[in-house]
Amino acid sequence: MSERSRHSSEKTKEALQNHVEGIPDAFFVLTGNMRWNEAKGKYVTSSFGVGDENSARVLGTALPAGGRDRVLATVEMNRAYPEAYLVAMSKSRDENKPTYASLIKDELMGKGVSKKNILLEEVSVDTITEYKEVARFWKERSWHNIVFILAEWHVPRAMALFNHIEDFADNDEERELLSEFVRAIKSNALTVQFLDTTKILSTKSNKFKRFFEVTLTNDPGMQARNAAEAKAVEQIKAGMYGGRTLTHKVWEDET
Numbered sequence: 001m002s003e004r005s006r007h008s009s010e011k012t013k014e015a016l017q018n019h020v021e022g023i024p025d026a027f028f029v030l031t032g033n034m035r036w037n038e039a040k041g042k043y044v045t046s047s048f049g050v051g052d053e054n055s056a057r058v059l060g061t062a063l064p065a066g067g068r069d070r071v072l073a074t075v076e077m078n079r080a081y082p083e084a085y086l087v088a089m090s091k092s093r094d095e096n097k098p099t100y101a102s103l104i105k106d107e108l109m110g111k112g113v114s115k116k117n118i119l120l121e122e123v124s125v126d127t128i129t130e131y132k133e134v135a136r137f138w139k140e141r142s143w144h145n146i147v148f149i150l151a152e153w154h155v156p157r158a159m160a161l162f163n164h165i166e167d168f169a170d171n172d173e174e175r176e177l178l179s180e181f182v183r184a185i186k187s188n189a190l191t192v193q194f195l196d197t198t199k200i201l202s203t204k205s206n207k208f209k210r211f212f213e214v215t216l217t218n219d220p221g222m223q224a225r226n227a228a229e230a231k232a233v234e235q236i237k238a239g240m241y242g243g244r245t246l247t248h249k250v251w252e253d254e255t
Contacts, residue, residue, distance in 0.1 A: 073149055146193070157233050
């Protein structure tokens with residue numbers, strides 16, 4: 001690596017670290033979308049040009065979700081924090097498809113990330129169940145600082161749902177686990193952060209910055225996605241989501 005390239009790499013690393021508070025124990029890579037790649041003969045994480053199965057199931061329309069962006073962003077954060085764990089998350093509802101977690105792991109390793117840094121979570125199927133599995137990782141490993149890597153469009157709903165995570169407990173075990181998880185956050189024993197791929201990749205490259213700010217912003221499919229997300233956030237603000245009444249909060253001054 002030339003001196004110029006080394007200097008640029010260090011500047012990027014410093015800029016990425018400025019997006020994060022403290023030293024993360026782990027980055028949790030929230031799920032994206034996958035597609036079949038005929039040339040490679042396997043499933044791969046998808047671009048924003050491919051609609052995802054969850055929006056098709058819930059809304060009846062497959063909206064852009066991305067997926068590859070999570071992988072690329074996680075590679076950058078691994079370079080900034082090489083000691084942190086990377087938790088690849090989630091599975092498809094279609095049992096004939098590989099898990100999202102396995103795709104993320106394979107693609108991260110293909111980008112040079114060490115296998116020893118990667119952990120798999122192959123139980124969750126959506127944002128809420130991902131959070132429950134995050135709480136289990138936290139309890140098992142006694143982590144103090146965790147960061148979610150997710151798409152920018154997902155951030156408002158993801159944060160709003162997380163704020164009410166206790167309301168999504170389905171049994172006594174989950175109620176106890178999630179209550180303990182929330183108490184750790186409220187007592188500052190655990191720091192939780194949300195870092196979107198737009199911010200990460202725009203820090204890395206002006207090419208990515210232009211893509212997110214111009215191409216993606218003006219894409220009709222992404223505009224529909226953002227409108228659907230805004231509607232979901234309004235439901236959460238109103239205290240209802242997925243048939244659940246939302247009464248608990250992690251952060252009192254938030255949704």
